[in-house]
Amino acid sequence: HQIATRAEEAAVRAAGISWRDYDRFMQKYVKKMGDERLTKVPADLDLKPYRDEHDVELLERMATAVTKGRHPPGINKAELHAKIKAHIKDRIAHAHAHMPKEPATISARRKPATKRTPRRAAAAGR
Structure with missing residues (x-):
C-alpha cells in the first residue's frame, strides 16, 4: 500500500x-x-499486497470478536479463531525476521581511532 x-x-x-x-x-x-460491501470475491484472492503494519492489532480485535460470538453464520467458531491466531503468529514472526539486527558492541562495528603523537602527525602532513 x-x-x-x-x-x-x-x-x-x-x-x-x-x-x-x-x-x-x-x-x-x-x-x-x-x-x-464487496461481492463475488474469489476464495483464492491473495491478500498479501493489502497487509500493512497494523495487521496484528486488527487480527487481535477479530479474534476477540469471534470469541464473543460475532462471526458469520455457518462458520466454525473454533476453526476461525485458530486460523486468526495462527495468522497473528505468522505476522509477528515475519515482522521479527525483517527487523535489522543490532551489533553486539560498538567496538565490533569499527576500530577505535588511534591517537596521533606529534611525530605521527608530522609524518601524516608530509
Whole structure:
C-alpha cells in the first residue's frame, strides 16, 4: 500500500497537480468506497499486497470478536479463531525476521581511532 501511495503521489506531481489538493479531493471518496460491501470475491484472492503494519492489532480485535460470538453464520467458531491466531503468529514472526539486527558492541562495528603523537602527525602532513 505504501509503495502504491508513493507511486500515485509521483504521478500526480508529474501531472503538475498539487498532492495536497489531489489528496483532499480523493479523501471525499475514500470513506464511501471503504464502506462499499464487496461481492463475488474469489476464495483464492491473495491478500498479501493489502497487509500493512497494523495487521496484528486488527487480527487481535477479530479474534476477540469471534470469541464473543460475532462471526458469520455457518462458520466454525473454533476453526476461525485458530486460523486468526495462527495468522497473528505468522505476522509477528515475519515482522521479527525483517527487523535489522543490532551489533553486539560498538567496538565490533569499527576500530577505535588511534591517537596521533606529534611525530605521527608530522609524518601524516608530509
